Amino acid sequence: MTRLRILIVEDEAIIALSMEALLGTLGHEVCATAATAGEALEAAARDRPDLAIMDIHLADKTSGVEAAAGLFHGWGIRCLFISGNLDDDTRAALEPYKPLGFLNKPFLPSRFADAVRSLTL
Structure with a gap:
């Protein structure tokens, strides 16, 4: 399995801490987290992740859809939503x-792990 650099x-x-811990047990590196x-977008510019794990509704009433658009158009970064x-x-x-x-919340750790294992970039 390829070790991926992931932006949460x-x-x-x-939830972010839980995902970070699970990703570590799967052998991946969390290069940054964002709320x-x-x-x-700042983290992507700085850390150049291989992919992002993206929530749809973010802090400060910002949108994961808009963030995904910026990641994709700016750096070709795709997301697991x-x-x-x-x-x-x-x-x-x-x-x-x-x-x-796509993975619906709430999710079991095993479902999250399965979703990450199934990723093909």
Whole structure:
């Protein structure tokens, strides 16, 4: 398995920490975490991750959809989307950014691990 450098974009600190720990056990490196769309773009410019794990609703009323657009257009970074709101309209809005997958919250650690293992860049 290839070791990936991953950006976590999640505004709930406990969830971000949990994902970071799980990614570490899977052999990946979390190069940065961000709670807002702006922080995500700054982290991408600085750390150049291989991919991002992206929540849809972020802190400061910023949007994971907008963050994903910036990551994709700025650096070609694709996202695994994790949210409690992954309805058909949201999924359709994300299609131009070539999603790596979708995972609904709340999720079990095993489902998260399976989603990460299934990633193909």
